[in-house]
Amino acid sequence: EYYNKFSQLSETFRQQVTDNSDYQSSFRMIAEIFAEGPNRSINLSLNLYNLNIRNITPLSYLTNLRQLNLEENNIHDISPLRNTPLLTLLNLGSNYIEDITILSELVYLQQLNLEENNIEDITSLRELNSLNLLKLNGNMISNITPLSQLVNIESLNLSENSIQNIEPLAELINLKVLLLNNNSFINDLTPLQNLTFLKTLMIEYDHNDISVYN
Numbered sequence: 123e124y125y126n127k128f129s130q131l132s133e134t135f136r137q138q139v140t141d142n143s144d145y146q147s148s149f150r151m152i153a154e155i156f157a158e159g160p161n162r163s164i165n166l167s168l169n170l171y172n173l174n175i176r177n178i179t180p181l182s183y184l185t186n187l188r189q190l191n192l193e194e195n196n197i198h199d200i201s202p203l204r205n206t207p208l209l210t211l212l213n214l215g216s217n218y219i220e221d222i223t224i225l226s227e228l229v230y231l232q233q234l235n236l237e238e239n240n241i242e243d244i245t246s247l248r249e250l251n252s253l254n255l256l257k258l259n260g261n262m263i264s265n266i267t268p269l270s271q272l273v274n275i276e277s278l279n280l281s282e283n284s285i286q287n288i289e290p291l292a293e294l295i296n297l298k299v300l301l302l303n304n305n306s307f308i309n310d311l312t313p314l315q316n317l318t319f320l321k322t323l324m325i326e327y328d329h330n331d332i333s334v335y336n
Contacts, residue, residue, distance in 0.1 A: 170190070178202050190206065194217075197218065210252075219236070220242070225247060237259045251274060256269075277299040288310070
């Protein structure tokens with residue numbers, strides 16, 4: 123019954139957003155259902171994909187949320203996510219995000235998608251030691267030093283950025299998949315030579331494959 127109530131209300135909420143209704147009350151109702159849950163370890167998710175959302179302030183009510191999909195919206199400000207500290211999966215791909223400082227507080231994140239945004243500074247990611255999947259492709263990143271501390275990452279997409287130095291990746295000993303396509307200034311791959319678990323490496327310049335290892 124608990125799950126049915128949440129599923130029904132989530133669908134109602136999606137419809138309200140689609141209809142451009144005032145959906146803040148639905149967030150409150152969803153939060154009440156969270157509060158009724160038998161324990162805090164329940165894995166609850168919310169899918170708000172491609173709904174033209176600009177303001178995510180009402181998400182502050184959903185303090186027990188575990189998985190959240192906000193891909194393909196019109197989001198600039200993600201600061202309300204500081205009130206969702208239990209997230210393990212967060213998809214913010216294809217928005218207009220520049221400042222990701224708040225993400226340093228989401229220490230339980232295991233999967234994070236930030237592709238196709240306007241991000242330059244990824245310093246706030248250095249504390250996210252639980253990450254095993256990270257997508258940063260399609261941004262404006264040049265300095266990847268903060269990633270050197272994310273030793274549990276297994277899949278990393280850094281394609282379509284402005285990266286030259288990949289030396290910080292030498293510390294990612296559990297890396298299995300690495301995508302570096304369209305970072306046209308990378309010319310030294312020696313930092314990757316000791317990544318013994320690496321199964322897939324893709325580097326492409328001007329749509330011509332330079333190196334692909336499977």
